[in-house]
Amino acid sequence: MRKTPVLCVVGPTASGKTALSLRLAHALGGEIVNMDSMQVYRRMDIGTAKPTLAEREHIPHHLLDIVEPTEPFSVAQYAQLAEQTIQAIYARGVLPILTGGTGFYLKALTDGLSLGGVPSDPALRATLNAQASTPEGKKALYAHLQAVDAASAARLHINDVQRVSRALEVYLLSGVPLSAQKSEAPPERPFVFRLLATTLERPRLYARADARVDAMLAHGLLEEVRTLLDSGVPAQAQAMQGIGYKELVPVVYGHTALEQAVDTLKKNTRHYAKRQWTWFRAVEGAEWLDMEHPESLSRALRLGETFWEEQKP
């Protein structure tokens, strides 16, 4: 059976993914599928560096603005939606272009992750997190996982409460250890991926990230955060943990000076870019492009074109 081609544009934040994806979509007649864990939320436009309405006018974008900021969202939901969306685009004879910096979402698509099989249970999670709030509780939590799923426990660090809790959650809800579900052979995928990874020299990337934060503030990021809070989005909401939001919430509440929050925001952005870099560096088969190099754009277009020519229905 013929596989669905997916051209992917990945890379650290502020390295030029959006611009490149628009050029590719324009040149190849493609449509863009968002692969950013924060751009899925409605009314979070400035802080997530969502493509503008003008940019979306001529090129169809998918999986933007699909979740209310009050709602949780997960990689499993994303993977399901993305697969459907990608298949629907290709069914019309159009190239899907997957764009975004969320490496975990990419992996879920490329590797067909089983993801534990059970959705998260907010109440159980709250209980487990409460238990982990003391050093003794954390030890007990880890010991519990060791007892029911030794393989997962061995893989995880005791301090990684989020993953320890999730592994325990899977067992408590399904009766099957997470590690047992994972050991199956990786499934055959109905997609063929081509990865373009954007990057810049590190000092340049950090400078661009800083400048972009300043631009976001100039475009009203603080107001965006205030509006979200005013409309009833709780500060604890998953969406509000995004960079640019979590730092400005205390400013809106008057607990923190703007200047200090902006420093933290820039720092967190740099840390994030670095983590993304680490993730995508480990992904095999990615074609790396320095977006300040004069020939990178034409090279990217050539690679995209070749890929599409080979895979076109």
Add this chain to the structure above:
RNA sequence: GCCUUGGUAGCUCAGUCGGUAGAGCAGGAGACUGAAAAUCUCCGUGUCGGUGGUUCAAUUCCGCCCCAAGGCA
């Protein structure tokens, strides 16, 4: 000019009752199976301001000098 307190890692500082030093942050490397812009792990040699002296040994004690902040004139 005098007095006081400082001058230790890129930054903020701790410390050595004399045996050449260590935290946080920054920075770097990495992990990642339903929170992933989340969560977690690992990585610390630097003329201890300069220069003389005392000492087996000084970043540590003493003298002088330089720099900074505060105070008194």
